Amino acid sequence: MLSFLSSSLSNTRQSLAQVLNFALVLSTAFMLWKGLSVVTASSSPxxxxxxxxxxxxxxxxxxxxxxxxxxxxxxxxxxxxxxxxxxxxxxxxxxxxxxxxxxxxxxxxxxxxxxxxxxxxxxxxxxxxxxxxxxxxxxxxxxxxxxxxxxxxxxxxxxxxGYVTIMLTVTMGSQKRIAKELAELTGSPPAGITVELANEDNLYEWKIFMDGPEGSPFHKGIFQVKLVLPTEYPFKPPTVSFVTKIYHPNVTNDDKGSMCLGMLKADEWKPSSRLAVVLQFARSLLEEPMPDDAVEGRIAEQYREDRKRYEEIAREWTRKYAISS
The missing domain is CATH 2.10.109.10 (Umud Fragment, subunit A)
Incomplete structure (x- = not known):
C-alpha cells in the first residue's frame, strides 16, 4: 500500500515538474519576444x-x-x-x-x-x-x-x-478566409449563383450552380461548376471548371471543362481578390465570351465569324445538357 502511494506521489511530482518546465519555456519565450519588441519598437520584430x-x-x-x-x-x-x-x-x-x-x-x-x-x-x-x-x-x-x-x-x-511556420500559418489563415467567404456567399449569393460545399468535410472544394444569363444562348440552363481552392489560398488562385457540358470558347470542350479566366492566371492573381468576384466574372463570360483569350480556338473563330451558328449550337447544348426534362 505504501509503495503504491509513494509511486503515485512520485508520478504527480514528475507531472508537476513537466508542467512547470513547459510554463518556464513559454514565459521565457514570451519575455524574449516582448524584450525584442521594446528594443526594436516593433509589435512583431x-x-x-x-x-x-x-x-x-x-x-x-x-x-x-x-x-x-x-x-x-x-x-x-x-x-x-x-x-x-x-x-x-x-x-x-x-x-x-x-x-x-x-x-x-x-x-x-x-x-x-x-x-x-x-x-x-x-x-x-x-x-x-x-x-x-x-x-x-x-x-x-x-x-x-x-x-x-x-x-x-x-x-x-x-x-x-520559417517554412514550417508558413505551412501552419497559411493553412490556418486559408481555412479562416475560405470559411468567411463561404458564409458570405451562402448567406448573400450573387444573382444567378448558388454555392455549397461539394463535401461537408472539405472546405477546399465547392459546388456551384449558375443560371444561364437572360439574353444569352445559355438562358434557362442550370450549369454545375466546380471550384477548387489550393491550400495556399489566397496566395494561389482557385481553379474553375464546368461539370455540365457547355459550348463556349473559354471552356475546354472535354470532360474536364476547364475555364480560362485571366484573373486566375498565376501571374495575374491577387490575394485581395474575392471568390464572389471570380464567380460573377465566370457567369458574365456566359453572356459575353472573350474569344481573344479562348481555350477552344475553333469555337472562338465561329463566335467571331458566324455568331448565329455559334448561338444555335450553344442553345442546343444547353437544352441537351443543362435543362432537366
Whole structure:
C-alpha cells in the first residue's frame, strides 16, 4: 500500500515538474519576444515571408528581422506592413514617399497643416509584382502611413528557417478566409449563383450552380461548376471548371471543362481578390465570351465569324445538357 502511494506521489511530482518546465519555456519565450519588441519598437520584430512577391530578394519561408525606430522609410527600403482589417503581414519595397524628398541632402518638403497629403506616406510594391500595392490596401486607402501601418523595416534575414511556420500559418489563415467567404456567399449569393460545399468535410472544394444569363444562348440552363481552392489560398488562385457540358470558347470542350479566366492566371492573381468576384466574372463570360483569350480556338473563330451558328449550337447544348426534362 505504501509503495503504491509513494509511486503515485512520485508520478504527480514528475507531472508537476513537466508542467512547470513547459510554463518556464513559454514565459521565457514570451519575455524574449516582448524584450525584442521594446528594443526594436516593433509589435512583431520577427516575421516569415509568406508569398513569392519579393523574389528574388526574399523567398517564401525566409525569416526576417525588423527594426522600427527609424523616423521615416526611404525609397528602396523593404518594409513589413499590416493592412487594416487583415492579419497577414506583407513584405514589400517602398517605391514612393510623400512628401517627396529633394536634393542630395534629402531635405524634406514642408507640409502645411491644411495640406491634403499627410507627411511620411508610402507607396509599396512587390519586386515580383507588375502593379503597386494600392489594391492590397484597405478600402479607400491609397497610401500607407509610416507610424500607423508599418510594422518595421527589414534589417536582416535567415533563409528558409520559417517554412514550417508558413505551412501552419497559411493553412490556418486559408481555412479562416475560405470559411468567411463561404458564409458570405451562402448567406448573400450573387444573382444567378448558388454555392455549397461539394463535401461537408472539405472546405477546399465547392459546388456551384449558375443560371444561364437572360439574353444569352445559355438562358434557362442550370450549369454545375466546380471550384477548387489550393491550400495556399489566397496566395494561389482557385481553379474553375464546368461539370455540365457547355459550348463556349473559354471552356475546354472535354470532360474536364476547364475555364480560362485571366484573373486566375498565376501571374495575374491577387490575394485581395474575392471568390464572389471570380464567380460573377465566370457567369458574365456566359453572356459575353472573350474569344481573344479562348481555350477552344475553333469555337472562338465561329463566335467571331458566324455568331448565329455559334448561338444555335450553344442553345442546343444547353437544352441537351443543362435543362432537366
Amino acid at each position: 520577427i516575421v516569415v515571408v509568406l508569398s513569392g512577391s519579393m523574389e528574388p530578394a526574399f523567398q517564401r519561408g525566409d525569416l526576417l528581422f525588423l527594426w522600427n525606430r527609424s523616423l521615416r522609410a526611404e525609397i528602396g527600403e523593404i518594409v513589413v506592413y499590416n493592412v487594416k482589417g487583415k492579419d497577414i503581414p506583407i513584405v514589400h519595397r517602398v517605391v514612393r514617399t510623400f512628401p517627396e524628398v529633394e536634393g542630395r541632402h534629402k531635405t524634406v518638403k514642408a507640409v502645411s497643416e491644411s495640406s491634403p497629403t499627410p507627411p511620411n506616406m508610402l507607396l509599396t510594391k512587390g519586386d515580383n509584382n507588375v502593379a503597386d500595392d494600392t489594391e492590397l490596401y484597405a478600402h479607400g486607402q491609397d497610401f500607407l502611413h509610416r507610424e500607423e501601418d508599418i510594422v518595421g523595416s527589414v534589417r536582416g534575414y535567415m533563409p528558409m528557417v
